[in-house]
Amino acid sequence: MINIFVLNMALAVAWAALTGNITLSGLAVGFVLGSVCLYLTRSLYPGCDSYFRRAAKWTKLIVLFLRELVVSSLQVVWDVLTPTQKARPGIISVPLKVTREMDILLVTNLISLTPGTLSLDVTEDNSTLYIHAMFADDPDEIRRQITEGIERWVIEATE
Structure with missing residues (x-):
């Protein structure tokens, strides 16, 4: 083949x-x-149909990540340039659905590349990710955004 x-x-x-x-x-x-x-x-x-399906999923991951990158960059720039600071930094634990180490690596790197967030650590059993968020006013919303955003996109692209 x-x-x-x-x-x-x-x-x-x-x-x-x-x-x-x-x-x-x-x-x-x-x-x-x-x-x-x-x-x-x-x-x-x-x-070859699986090649094109996988390519479409990876393209979707890249495009959605780039959109997320632009949106978060604008949010950070706005907070830095305006006189009133809205940043409320905090450390948040995010339960992970991804299980393979390569998928976890991809999720953590995409989170770290997004302005305003930084991956800190993953538990030994790979079930929880700790992140530092610049805007941690609503930890549940951040967890939801990561789970339904980057993590879901990675699962779709790598399955």
Whole structure:
């Protein structure tokens, strides 16, 4: 069976070489064009539908994280620039639904990359994550946002 990801990478490299633009942006354009071509010819590759479903889920994770990144950045910038500080920092425990270590690593890193939050520790049994939040007025709301947001997106992308 053909590995569709490897074929997509080969198409990206071929595109970059043919256009003479062997840069990260050239490879990215080639990867997107290769994905479109492979999608249009997917009937030639049995079993490739799972590749496109997984790619769609990872794309969703990236887009939703970028949206979350922009929203939280604006919230932090607003709090820093305005005279009245609304920040009420605190440490919050968040029960985890993810069980695999790679998924936990991804969740904790995405939380740490989001301005205003920082992953502090995970319990030995990987059931609870401790985070520091800049706006910890409502810990239950923060738990809900993490559980229904980043954690759910990671579960969908990695299942």
